[in-house]
Amino acid sequence: MKIAVASGKGGTGKTSISASLLLARPDTLAIDLDVEEPNLNILLGSFDGCVMPVTMPIARIEGSKCISCRKCAEACVYGAIAWLGAGVPVINESLCRGCGLCPRVCPPEAIYEEDQVVGEIRSGICGGISFLEGRLRVGSVNTVRVIEETVKKAQSFNETDWLMDCPPGTACPVAASLRHADMALLVTEPTPFGRSDLEGMLEMTADMRIPTALVVNKTGIGDILIDDLCRRFNADIIARYPFSRSAAESGARGESPFKTDAGWAETTRSLWSDIERRFS
Numbered sequence: 001m002k003i004a005v006a007s008g009k010g011g012t013g014k015t016s017i018s019a020s021l022l023l024a025r026p027d028t029l030a031i032d033l034d035v036e037e038p039n040l041n042i043l044l045g046s047f048d049g050c051v052m053p054v055t056m057p058i059a060r061i062e063g064s065k066c067i068s069c070r071k072c073a074e075a076c077v078y079g080a081i082a083w084l085g086a087g088v089p090v091i092n093e094s095l096c097r098g099c100g101l102c103p104r105v106c107p108p109e110a111i112y113e114e115d116q117v118v119g120e121i122r123s124g125i126c127g128g129i130s131f132l133e134g135r136l137r138v139g140s141v142n143t144v145r146v147i148e149e150t151v152k153k154a155q156s157f158n159e160t161d162w163l164m165d166c167p168p169g170t171a172c173p174v175a176a177s178l179r180h181a182d183m184a185l186l187v188t189e190p191t192p193f194g195r196s197d198l199e200g201m202l203e204m205t206a207d208m209r210i211p212t213a214l215v216v217n218k219t220g221i222g223d224i225l226i227d228d229l230c231r232r233f234n235a236d237i238i239a240r241y242p243f244s245r246s247a248a249e250s251g252a253r254g255e256s257p258f259k260t261d262a263g264w265a266e267t268t269r270s271l272w273s274d275i276e277r278r279f280s
């Protein structure tokens, strides 16, 4: 089963719960798709493996061949080519998605593509668990490319059971991660922000028709109810982790609370049982 652990907002404890589930079932492939800030490895243990670059083709213009016809700027739906009224258009590399269209529409073949490194994939063992991590290069905005390449690498392993630690939010990077999942486990917290962002995530998983269950973390820090959302989206709460000072301190030390907090570990084991009972 391929499980995506996601949360509408950051700070709900999504990665702590991902790491705990992995430590409870170390034969599951760990995949960190939170490529803008990957930190699953910190909670799992030391990493041993290799690092591979993620590249994508970026359009470039050979100015001496350009006849200033403007066709490339008109064709690029991403707004990556600026036409300044005369001369050679300017390509904004950070907006180029490497779709390959502009070289095709350029009459004198003045546009070519060049591979650019946009991130990296770490592949190996982390804390005794098979591990993959996508990491976006500083300054790059091609988050989805790094996620897709990391998932492609995971598919090459032929492992049946995955746990993907997804990016926060409800934008394209989350959708790019969720579309590979058999089920989504949404981690939320009982606060107004938690509820609001959870609603966005539930709309997304419903639209994508992904079976979904909820985990409420830090119960006790707020009293916001989500029962109406559960009914509306047909998603049950299958675990509740009480707010715990010892769990917070473990996280601050870079340790998973699964190793240090007996109550947390017990809740995690029971969460696994519930996932298997309902979704296997």
Ligand code: SF4
Pocket (backbone or CB within 6 Å): 058, 059, 075, 076, 077, 078, 079, 080, 081, 091, 095, 096, 097, 098, 099, 100, 101, 102, 103
């Ligand atoms: S390759 Fe695609 S995205 Fe990049 S500049 Fe050309 S048309 Fe735009």
Ligand code: SF4
Pocket (backbone or CB within 6 Å): 061, 065, 066, 067, 068, 069, 070, 071, 072, 073, 088, 089, 105, 106, 107, 108, 109, 110, 111
């Ligand atoms: S399509 Fe080619 S020739 Fe026309 S403006 Fe763009 S780069 Fe220049």
